[in-house]
Amino acid sequence: MTERPHTLLEATGGIEALRRLSNTFYEAVLADPVLAPVFADFTRTHIEHVAVWLAEVFGGDTAFTDELGGHQALLRAHLGLEITEEQRLRWMELMTGAVEKELPPDEELRRQVVAYFDWGTTIAREVSADPAGTDLGNPGPTPRWGWDGLA
Numbered sequence: 001m002t003e004r005p006h007t008l009l010e011a012t013g014g015i016e017a018l019r020r021l022s023n024t025f026y027e028a029v030l031a032d033p034v035l036a037p038v039f040a041d042f043t044r045t046h047i048e049h050v051a052v053w054l055a056e057v058f059g060g061d062t063a064f065t066d067e068l069g070g071h072q073a074l075l076r077a078h079l080g081l082e083i084t085e086e087q088r089l090r091w092m093e094l095m096t097g098a099v100e101k102e103l104p105p106d107e108e109l110r111r112q113v114v115a116y117f118d119w120g121t122t123i124a125r126e127v128s129a130d131p132a133g134t135d136l137g138n139p140g141p142t143p144r145w146g147w148d149g150l151a
Contacts, residue, residue, distance in 0.1 A: 088122070
């Protein structure tokens with residue numbers, strides 16, 4: 001039996017695989033009547049930001065924290081969006097499809113990646129109920145997710 005890569009980032013195929021995952025996902029999102037309204041201000045740079053975020057969360061370097069504002073910035077971006085549970089579940093459905101299409105056919109890898117998205121979208125939905133500009137306090141560092149979930 002071969003040994004698993006140390007990080008989920010390595011197991012996914014690295015930042016390029018996460019870029020493909022993000023691109024495939026957002027193509028579906030922007031065409032989806034349930035989710036497109038949430039992404040009314042979408043720009044192509046969002047795809048890169050998501051890939052960099054995921055790379056950090058899945059065990060890579062701290063580029064999102066160092067260059068894009070870290071956990072605080074990610075949470076602030078969701079303030080005021082008023083994400084519904086229907087939208088969160090649709091987001092999960094489309095992302096699960098993108099995971100199946102773009103990531104290696106490793107069931108444990110896919111399970112952990114989808115578990116991260118379930119955890120993260122739950123937080124995003126909760127934060128989105130607060131108005132833009134809400135003081136979030138200090139949410140702590142960018143979370144890390146590995147083979148055993150939240151590290």
